[in-house]
Amino acid sequence: MAPRWAKIFLGAGLVLLLAAGLGAVGLRVLVWRYERAVDQQRLLDATARQRTSTTVEGPLNYLIIGSDLRVSNPAGGQRADTIVLAHIPAGLGHAYLISVPRDLRVPIPADAASGYGGGTDKINAAYQYGRVGLVSAALTQLTGVRFDGAAIIDFSGFRRVIDLLGGVTICVDTETRSIHTGHVFTAGCHEMSGAQALDYARQRYDLPNGDFDRQRHHQQILKAILAEMSDAGDLANPVKLDQLFRAVGSSLTVDTNGVQLPDLALALRGIRADDLVGVQVPAHSEMLGGVSYALLDPPADALFAALARADLATWLTANPRWVNKL
Template identity: 35%
Template sequence: MWANGKIQHVDALSGAPGTAGTTYLLAGSDARGGDGIAEDGTEGARTDTIMVLHKPSSGPAALISLPRDTFVDVPGKGPAKLNAAYSWGGAPLLVQTVEGLTGLTVDHYVEIGLGGVSNVVNAVGGVELCLDYDVNDPNSGLVWAAGCHETDGTTALAFARMRYADPKGDIGRGERQRQVVGAVSQKAVDASLLVKPGDQVALIGAGLGAIEVDEKTGIIDLGRLALAFRAANGPDGITGTPPISNPDYRPGGVGSTVQLDPDLSPAFWADIRDGKLPPGVVGGLPQS
């Protein structure tokens, strides 16, 4: 009851007929100019992180990152980058756009204020993250020596946001974002938390303080989301991106975008919905 009372709600769901399984849309909203977030030249409200988490009726759970520059048709607006949907119409338009792209009805929407990520990482005592090359990126504020390091919240946030110094761009950023949330998830299920009520309260407070959810989602739904997220990141889960045909697609008028494979994507989303894909990593950059 205490946790439910702390949840912040936002109108988000489209009311479209449900599809099989349970689908969560996770969006990382980038509040500019505060909470330790460095500027990267993007104007207005944006979603740096967009993930679809799907728990089918049977089969493996899947966590699929949608590059924010994915070329889509935004309802009522026309062709654009995916994160423009949030800028134009907030959570409701982003939900409608993702539903049109994937064919999945969003059952639960969770918006994460990226500035709050640092508080969550600090609440679990930091996390170990790995990256196999050096980084000195003024846009995100990340300074990194190749290898694995214990990180605090500020560094973990920069790690999750860095894009310009990543040779894989948005695709690499999606991989690092999943790594951060996976590392937090592992720390959060540490059995020692059961005998540390103060740490439990700090973690729940930091987590709920960083998110907004749709009008129908409560603490039990968030618990189920956490279990699905853990399953997707485990050995029997699916992570990755949809099939990508061109990471530098330039259709005119919207700059460089990420083009999903028009031939493979429909079957990909149907298999995600029905739990038919085998566990493992999917999608990524097209192989030359």
């Protein structure tokens, strides 16, 4: 579901700074203070990494993965439960969130580090075989897009972020019963706690479009978190601001591709909740050999080409069907 993330790696803690009414100097100082709270690693495969840079200049592409490792079941391993390509155009004023179906059937290259020999499988299997590096290599091979950074989001950590914000408002389109808790999410707009929001975002059964609706719900929740974070009244309290930064930081593992976090925060500080555009990858569900996969539809190639040439706006204008209502 959505959160350990990065446009929120892009945004999350970063929007807090703006909401607190800080200027460029205050923003930079505060991010330096909390930088150590964020786990920074080299996540991307060399074949998927954009040329390392020390400056932030668009267009930018980030790979964001929500891990389903849960504190209640650490022995259960972790999968890439959410995979999002975040594209920020040259002006750095808004972001496109492109959800990749976790069951998408793709060629996965061999990975020497893990000993995986390569093959065709669901994209989230690449995370099991070789973590973010192999996912990024598979996606670059599929789309032709290289990444300027990556982030992993921890679900349990963002549950705390939502609770510290006092909940988030989510509008439910179709009544949904949780297969995990039995709770019924009725149609309409509701204030949800962290546990409720993450439970809602995990549901895909009984929804008209199954996992594709689940992907849209992930995007909805990320937008709702950013919207709540932009409430200057809530964030005027320095104690609460401190708690939020620590919660966001502890929920993220990021690869900034050589860019300093304060510089990234400063460059992306203008992106707000209303600047997010949700995108669905053209695909459909199909059973192959008794296994359910998501298979790409022909418009996907054109979408990936538009992403590679940084012209998503033109493609989406011509293909509004694939724009998600957030």
